[in-house]
Amino acid sequence: MTTMIARIIHTSIARDWREVYAFMADHEKMPLWASGLSSGLTRDGDEWIAPGPLGTARVRFAPDNEFGVIDHLVTLDNGLEVHNALRVVPNGDGAEVMFTLLRQPNMSDEQFAADAAWVEKDLATLKSILESDSDKRNDGKKHGQQR
Structure with missing residues (x-):
C-alpha cells in the first residue's frame, strides 16, 4: 500500500482550546462551519448521516476525549472510506485547529487544491464564529454584564 499525499491545513483561534x-x-x-455538511447531520445510532452533493455519507466520529481529537471516518455511498484527522491543540492562551487532508486515489491536482481551499474556508468560518462569540463574552464582562 502506498501513502497518500497529505496537506495539513490549520488556523489559530484566539479562544481556549477546550472551548474550541x-x-x-x-x-x-x-453544519455552522463545515460547509460540506450544510444540509445538517442526523444521528443514526453510533453514526451520523450527512446528505451531500456526492450522495449520502455515513460519518463515525472519535469518542469525546480530553486530547482534542475530532477524527472522523466518512463512508460514501460507493463504499469509499475517507479518514479525516481533525485536531485541536493548545496554542498559548488560544487554540490551533489542524485538519490533515489526504489526496484520494485518482484525484487531480486541481481537485486536491479545491479540497484544500474548501477546508481553508471552513476553518476560517470556524475561527470567525468562535472569535466573534469570544469577543461578545469579553465585551459583556468589560461592561459588568453576564452572558
Whole structure:
C-alpha cells in the first residue's frame, strides 16, 4: 500500500482550546462551519448521516476525549472510506485547529487544491464564529454584564 499525499491545513483561534474542542465536538453544530455538511447531520445510532452533493455519507466520529481529537471516518455511498484527522491543540492562551487532508486515489491536482481551499474556508468560518462569540463574552464582562 502506498501513502497518500497529505496537506495539513490549520488556523489559530484566539479562544481556549477546550472551548474550541467542545464547540467542534458538538456534531450538531458542525453544519455552522463545515460547509460540506450544510444540509445538517442526523444521528443514526453510533453514526451520523450527512446528505451531500456526492450522495449520502455515513460519518463515525472519535469518542469525546480530553486530547482534542475530532477524527472522523466518512463512508460514501460507493463504499469509499475517507479518514479525516481533525485536531485541536493548545496554542498559548488560544487554540490551533489542524485538519490533515489526504489526496484520494485518482484525484487531480486541481481537485486536491479545491479540497484544500474548501477546508481553508471552513476553518476560517470556524475561527470567525468562535472569535466573534469570544469577543461578545469579553465585551459583556468589560461592561459588568453576564452572558
